[in-house]
Every structure is written in C-alpha cells, then in structure tokens.
Amino acid sequence: MGRPTITLRQATEKAHAIAHFGRPRRRAAAGRAGLCGKHRPTAQVQEKLIKTSLLTFNDANLTGNYAVMHAKLAEPFRDKFSPDQLKKAFKSFIDQKIDLAPIVLKPPVATTETKIDGRGALQVRGYFDTAPSRVLYEIDFVPSEGEWKPIALDVKVRAAGEK
Numbered sequence: 288m289g290r291p292t293i294t295l296r297q298a299t300e301k302a303h304a305i306a307h308f309g310r311p312r313r314r315a316a317a318g319r320a321g322l323c324g325k326h327r328p329t330a331q332v333q334e335k336l337i338k339t340s341l342l343t344f345n346d347a348n349l350t351g352n353y354a355v356m357h358a359k360l361a362e363p364f365r366d367k368f369s370p371d372q373l374k375k376a377f378k379s380f381i382d383q384k385i386d387l388a389p390i391v392l393k394p395p396v397a398t399t400e401t402k403i404d405g406r407g408a409l410q411v412r413g414y415f416d417t418a419p420s421r422v423l424y425e426i427d428f429v430p431s432e433g434e435w436k437p438i439a440l441d442v443k444v445r446a447a448g449e450k
Contacts, residue, residue, distance in 0.1 A: 327401050327409065328435065337395050337411055340426055340437050345387040347373065348380040361431035361438040385444055387422055390415040395424075409435055420444045 328336065340359075347356040353370035374381070397413040404410055408427040415422040427439035 327403060333401060333411055334395055336409075336428060336435055337413075337424065337426060338390060340428075340440065341387055341390055341422070341424060341442065344377075344440065344442065345385075348377055349384070349386060351381060353377075359436065361429050361436040363429075363431075364438055387442075387444075389417040390422055393417055408438060416447070418447050421447050 343356050343359050347353045353373040357365060357370040393415045395413045396416055399412045401411050408429050410427050412425045423443040425441040426437055428435035429438045
C-alpha cells in the first residue's frame with residue numbers, strides 16, 4: 288500500500304480541502320452481502336453516501352471534533368491517521384467557519400459518470416448548486432467493514448458558477 292497523505296490547500300479566499308487516505312486493501316474490495324463491491328450503487332444510495340460523508344465532514348469542521356468522522360472513514364485511513372491529525376489538516380475550514388449544511392436541500396449534480404476504478408474504489412464527482420457558494424466534491428469510497436466508506440475526499444467551496 289502506498290503512503291497515504293493528507294493535504295490541505297488554500298488558494299486565495301477559496302476553501303479547498305483534500306484528504307487521500309491511501310490505496311484500499313485488495314481483500315476489502317470484494318464487499319459483503321451485496322452491500323458494496325463490483326457494482327455501482329443506485330443513484331439514491333450514491334446521494335446518501337455523498338451527503339452523509341460531506342455532512343459528517345461539516346459537523347467535524349463546525350465542532351472541531353473529528354472522532355465521528357474518523358470512525359466513519361475506511362479502515363486503511365483510520366489505521367494511519369488520528370482525529371487530531373484530521374483537525375490539523377482541515378484547519379482552514381474551521382478558521383473560516385465554512386458551513387456545508389445547505390447541501391441537504393439540494394440534489395448532487397454529477398460532473399462525470401460514477402465508476403469503480405481499478406483499485407475497486409467507487410468514484411463520485413460533482414457539486415451542489417448552492418448559493419452564494421457552490422460546493423464541489425470528489426469522493427472515493429471503498430468497501431470497508433461491509434459498506435462503502437470514504438478513502439479520499441476533495442471538497443472545494445467556490446463562488447456559484449465558478450469551477
């Protein structure tokens with residue numbers, strides 16, 4: 288498994304957070320009982336995965352408590368990084384008091400077709416058409432403990448209409 292990294296970038300006044308948590312373990316890619324694996328989940332399940340991941344990230348940023356977010360991430364990530372390391376990585380979101388809650392009221396808009404890559408990771412890419420800022424996301428999920436869990440998270444907050 289490659290060395291996982293957590294990176295946070297701040298470009299001008301645009302919030303941008305990236306966390307990549309390494310390659311999924313091959314044995315985890317098989318999935319269990321049809322919950323996850325080789326087949327893409329339905330659009331409704333994808334929406335649930337996207338929103339729960341982003342809202343868990345949001346709650347962690349607003350409260351400064353990353354324990355729940357840490358617990359909901361894929362096992363390879365949890366094995367490498369602590370909640371305190373997450374808090375340091377996403378300090379920019381905390382400092383700017385960015386609230387992603389408006390995504391609850393909007394459907395995700397896909398920018399590419401959801402696919403399962405060669406690592407067995409479910410890749411979802413898109414945005415929420417919120418105002419005054421748009422929330423863009425790239426999230427990779429892997430089967431972990433019988434369900435899809437995030438292993439890579441890239442969140443950007445941009446002015447509406449900006450890419």
